[in-house]
Amino acid sequence: MFHEGHKALLRKAYEVGEKVIIGLTTDEFVAEMGKPHEVAPYKERLEELLAFILHEGQIHRTEVVAINDPYGPALWDGGFEAIVVSEETAPKAEELNRLRAQRGLRPLELVVIPMVLAEDGKPISTTRIRAGEIDRAGRLLES
Template sequence: MTRLLTRVYVRATGIAQKMDKILMRIDVQLRDLLSSDGAEWKGVEWSVPWDVVFTIGEDSPPLPSHVSPTKLPAVTSSRTNFEAQKPPSKSSDQLPVVALGGTFDHIHAGHKILISIGAFLATEKLIVGVTSDALLVNKSNKEVLEPLDLRMDNVRDLLSIFKPSVEPYIVPIEDVYGPTGWDPNVQGLVVSKETLDGAAAIAKHRKEKGFPELRKFVIDVISATEESIDDSDMAALKSTKMSSTFIREWIVEQRQGNSL
């Protein structure tokens, strides 16, 4: 499932960036639509209305009654080295309580993959720690940082449409640990390669507290053109991945251009 989410997000975001639509909202949803009248969608509130829904071929899933899909022709990839990725099995990988964290400023594809994988892995509760404003004072172009409440709302909105059955626990964090530093009931931690140092600090802290060890799930850092960046240089990772830093730089450049 990680590969599927990453592949779709990378392709869609890459196209949006080529069109200079950096702030285009792209959400990948993997949901079971159980009835032909779209009943599975009832009760789901979308903060941003859909402009268009694309489906492939004739075998499209049921959609809400107000949505008219645009059909795309089905194509077959010529690549022969693609291996189908089986989703993690419920018995071996899914856990009752999973945690993850981040700034989630101008929430982008990298964030959404992290949150989506966390939601898939959690069977009961997903804890999301959102970096507080106080910890972001040294960020570049901090004047265009989104406020904490908006960043938390964006995470909540994504969870509500990706997996509404999981309980969201979205809290501001003032340190690297967040709830993992005081809640012994957390079983899993989802991190990116970029934040492995933070995961190590959390593991050390929980060991000192006598808390159970967390099962760690590592998600690749990605860019708008690459589905995985295999690079041990953290500076390179930060400069090449889809990032809030890049988005803030783009916003500032647009504002400066408009003021000329």
């Protein structure tokens, strides 16, 4: 579920990068991840992502790639320079850099953004949205 946290990541990527490559998990990989909530089909998520990119006027700087693992092409493609992550996902990016080093690739610059907080000061997350606690913008919902 595309929310304000995702938008913040992408806006930061467009701020710091010339070209932005976005890895979007395939339905198969999502199934392997064992998420605690339902995840929309790939096609639906792609359409929502592309609508945001078009709205931001960034389609000319963007490539969306389907990924079947936690790292996507950043694991083996030496052309990547940086990765934009949240505080929550920074450890995975550090792991990615260790794996890149094992392959003889230079480390990526880690651009870490803070978690986007809801009205209650807790992070916006798909889990909280699906649970009916908050909406995609982080506004508290009536229980």
